[in-house]
Amino acid sequence: GPTGAALLNSEIDKLVFTGSVPTGKRIAQSAAARLLPVVLELGGKDPMLVLDDADIDVASSAAIWGSFVNAGQACLSVERCYVHRSQYTRFLDACVQKAKRLRVGNGLDPEVDVGPMIHERQLRMVESQVNEAVAQGARLLAGGSRLKNLGPNFYAPTILADVTHEMRSMREETFGPVLSVAPFDCDDDAVRLANDS
Numbered sequence: 001g002p003t004g005a006a007l008l009n010s011e012i013d014k015l016v017f018t019g020s021v022p023t024g025k026r027i028a029q030s031a032a033a034r035l036l037p038v039v040l041e042l043g044g045k046d047p048m049l050v051l052d053d054a055d056i057d058v059a060s061s062a063a064i065w066g067s068f069v070n071a072g073q074a075c076l077s078v079e080r081c082y083v084h085r086s087q088y089t090r091f092l093d094a095c096v097q098k099a100k101r102l103r104v105g106n107g108l109d110p111e112v113d114v115g116p117m118i119h120e121r122q123l124r125m126v127e128s129q130v131n132e133a134v135a136q137g138a139r140l141l142a143g144g145s146r147l148k149n150l151g152p153n154f155y156a157p158t159i160l161a162d163v164t165h166e167m168r169s170m171r172e173e174t175f176g177p178v179l180s181v182a183p184f185d186c187d188d189d190a191v192r193l194a195n196d197s
Contacts, residue, residue, distance in 0.1 A: 008036075017041070018075060043173040045079045047194035050091055051187065052084040059087075060094035067179035068102060068114050068157045073122075080163070080170050081181045082190045088183040092141060092161050095179065099142040099157045105150055116153040117176055123153055126176035129169040130158055133180070138163045143177070165196060 004023075008015060008030050016039040017027050024042040031038045048066060050059045066078030083091045107115020117123045123146070134140050143158030155177055163170050163180040170180055184190040 012036070014038070019043075041075050043075070043175070045171065045173060045197040046076055047197070048078045048081045049190045049194060050081065050083040050087055051190070052086050054084075054087060054091075056087060056090050056094050060091055060098055063091075063095055063179060063181075064098045064102070064157075068099070068177050071107075071114050071117050071155070072126075072177040073118055073175055077175070078179065079174050081179060082184045082193050083181060084190070085183040085185055088181075092159070092181060095159055095181070096141045099159055099179075102157050104147055104154060104156065114157055114177055116151060117155055118153070120153060122175060123155055126155055126158075126174055126178060129167075129172070129174055130160065130178060133160050133163055133167040133169045136164070136167050138167060138169070138180070165193070171197065 004017075004027075008027060014037045015027065015031060017024060018041040021042045024040040028038060028040065048063055050063075063078055063081050069077070102113040103111060104114045105112040117126070127146070130140070130144050134144070139161040141159040141161050143156035145156055147154035147156055158178045160169060160178065160180045163182050165171060167180075169178060170182070182193070184193060
């Protein structure tokens with residue numbers, strides 16, 4: 001906090017911030033007084049839409065890569081996926097097959113696909129969201145548990161199906177190796193759901 005405030009009050013020409021929405025709002029207000037240009041990346045629930053004419057092999061590969069690269073700890077990770085009902089089962093089956101083939105381990109090993117999470121606190125948040133979603137009716141199709149045999153911060157690549165917007169895994173940033181998937185019936189519904197975050 002103090003370092004950020006000092007930077008904001010220094011003679012900088014532009015500010016780029018990644019963090020929480022409340023802090024981003026404070027930064028934007030302070031920067032506005034100086035007309036200081038800012039770029040704010042404030043987290044979110046990046047959606048992916050799979051329409052009825054999608055190539056399921058390509059779409060499922062994109063979802064798996066987009067959700068699990070860097071153990072889902074990237075600001076642009078796919079966090080939730082809406083799939084046209086006509087493709088829903090095929091898409092889920094393809095994703096589960098691909099997720100189960102991912103190699104989890106030391107992120108510096110070139111043979112590994114998914115490394116550890118950065119911090120125990122974040123791993124607990126991922127666990128909490130997954131457990132809550134399952135308790136509220138989501139289906140756990142892959143993963144959903146720590147991989148303690150690999151070390152303290154490893155979590156299995158996880159796929160949740162039939163997730164609703166009442167569940168935090170569809171509303172709050174997960175920032176971990178979890179793909180939450182829900183069906184939709186028409187493109188307008190998909191756009192509405194994607195914008196509901």
